[in-house]
Amino acid sequence: MGIIKSCFSFIAGTVCGIYVAQNYNVPNVKKLADSAFFIAKHVEENYRKPKNKDDD
Secondary structure, three states: OHHHHHHHHHHHHHHHHHHHHHHOOOOOHHHHHHHHHHHHHHHHHHOOOOOOHHHO
């Protein structure tokens, strides 16, 4: 009974996640993260301060 009690929230979350993924239009999290990373990289490259020649 101990393993069922300790894993109940994990099993319930998995079942609810499967139901939501099958019945609703859930966005692809990996695709969203990749696009956010690309935008952040683009912004960082465009607004970076230029290097000073005196620092070298």
